Amino acid sequence: EAGVAQSPRYKIIEKRQSVAFWCNPISGHATLYWYQQILGQGPKLLIQFQNNGVVDDSQLPKDRFSAERLKGVDSTLKIQPAKLEDSAVYLCASSQATGLDNSPLHFGNGTRLTVT
């Protein structure tokens, strides 16, 4: 079974620039998550999709962050414009979970973003 694929692996941008991250989840997984992990902390959920609908985006800074999941498969996360505090690892995860299911999450290796 192929894992969750993310690209790019690393990205360095200047503040106020834009950046986009891509995620391809495990085939057949209905639920897709984007987490932000700041150095030394645990992952913080940014947005959760079930198929192509948003389930939870309560912690997504909507003035600068946006995400979409086209056709319920791949997803992109965009930051526009970036701030210094956006420097973090952006993790994509997928699971078979639907509703109250307890399926574990499968994570990609993340994109490390540095904003200078």
Next chain:
Amino acid sequence: SQQGEEDPQALSIQEGENATMNCSYKTSINNLQWYRQNSGRGLVHLILIRSNEREKHSGRLRVTLDTSKKSSSLLITASRAADTASYFCATAPNSGYSTLTFGKGTMLLVSP
């Protein structure tokens, strides 16, 4: 917001010793999960324990859950250098969609 809080923040042991990490949480849960993260990599799921379970085993891992104290522990027996990683607990709420909330993690260093 982060619900789970792991303790200790860092743990250093010798190979062969046991490692115990604790997790406390605040609100009622449907299940609690433990994940491992090696440096520069994504998280890997280790074990899931449901709210009606008290103990679960998987290989050298033993997880306990005490819902009355809102706490869980992860025990790694006979640790190996390859167990060096950060360990996170994550809680799934008792209602709504299965959104996992992660703690800040315990960094485990196992020396040969």
